[in-house]
Amino acid sequence: MEVPGRGPPGEASWKNLSKEELENQYSPSRWVIRQGAEEALRTYSHIGDEATKKARATRRSLLHVPYGDGEGEKLDIYFPGEVSAASPFCLFFHGGYWQSGSKDTSAFMVNPLTAQGVAVVVMAYDLAPKGTLDQMVDQVTRSIAFVQKQYPYNEGIYLCGHSAGAHLASMMFLTNWTKHGVTPNLKGFFLVSGIYDLEPIVYTTHNAPLRMTLEDAQRNSPQLLLEAALTQPSDPACHVLVTVGQHDSPEFHRQSREFYQTLSRRGWNASFEEIHDVDHFEIIWNLTQKDFVLTQMILKTILQEH
Numbered sequence: 001m002e003v004p005g006r007g008p009p010g011e012a013s014w015k016n017l018s019k020e021e022l023e024n025q026y027s028p029s030r031w032v033i034r035q036g037a038e039e040a041l042r043t044y045s046h047i048g049d050e051a052t053k054k055a056r057a058t059r060r061s062l063l064h065v066p067y068g069d070g071e072g073e074k075l076d077i078y079f080p081g082e083v084s085a086a087s088p089f090c091l092f093f094h095g096g097y098w099q100s101g102s103k104d105t106s107a108f109m110v111n112p113l114t115a116q117g118v119a120v121v122v123m124a125y126d127l128a129p130k131g132t133l134d135q136m137v138d139q140v141t142r143s144i145a146f147v148q149k150q151y152p153y154n155e156g157i158y159l160c161g162h163s164a165g166a167h168l169a170s171m172m173f174l175t176n177w178t179k180h181g182v183t184p185n186l187k188g189f190f191l192v193s194g195i196y197d198l199e200p201i202v203y204t205t206h207n208a209p210l211r212m213t214l215e216d217a218q219r220n221s222p223q224l225l226l227e228a229a230l231t232q233p234s235d236p237a238c239h240v241l242v243t244v245g246q247h248d249s250p251e252f253h254r255q256s257r258e259f260y261q262t263l264s265r266r267g268w269n270a271s272f273e274e275i276h277d278v279d280h281f282e283i284i285w286n287l288t289q290k291d292f293v294l295t296q297m298i299l300k301t302i303l304q305e306h
């Protein structure tokens, strides 16, 4: 598909980018600085794989728990050492442009969080081309409702998503929970290097398996939906941390900044942090480290509130 008509001159708009430049801006691996693109993607999978093996070997867990009837609708729950149904829960949504990644290689944050009394849930959703954006959003919604029903005495549910996973988490700002029979005890969002306006993606090669039309992209863009919504935050105390890596591309920076601004205007208790000296992948794989600045921000937010 051709990139649509150019935006107004002078306006910093993705519509003024050439097709090649748009592809570049939305290819995170081309922006890593310490490795080549391929090597960065391999390191990301390797660290995810090792972190998951370590989490499964050292933490009490429930693996491949069905949250729905679909074949792919499974999640893993990792518990803190002190077994208590009342701990806070952090749900992680992996990235990979809605077409790659797996819960079985995404337990990055499990060890440092469970060590501090936080249960971590890593969920799987149906990747494209099997799953559509609408289905993935529905799966994420149902996985959260499932955790709330299983652990009604939780001390808060926190959502953390990376890249495409941050998009899926941020669609929850717009969920009407009534048809799910439960309102989750949502206390915070950690949105990491996310995409909140899907329209530019329609014109990149990433859309080949997704097959999003412009309407699909708009219906699934929290940036547009929140701008148009008349809704207020369901819980004004619920904290939203929008973060982006210093070495993420300018378009990723713009997406995060604009989404943070919209959340603030809509009355959400939001903050924005550019994480120093990390790229799109380091920002997540460093969550395996308890001393990483973002791990500390997440822990501080969760532990302050209960």
Ligand SMILES: N[C@@H](CC(=O)c1ccccc1NC=O)C(=O)O
Residues within 6 Å of the ligand: 026, 027, 028, 029, 030, 044, 095, 096, 097, 098, 101, 162, 163, 164, 165
């Ligand atoms: N082919 C993509 C891969 C990618 O974007 C990605 C890989 C792993 C986790 C998150 C990613 N980005 C967004 O979801 C790239 O250019 O880096």
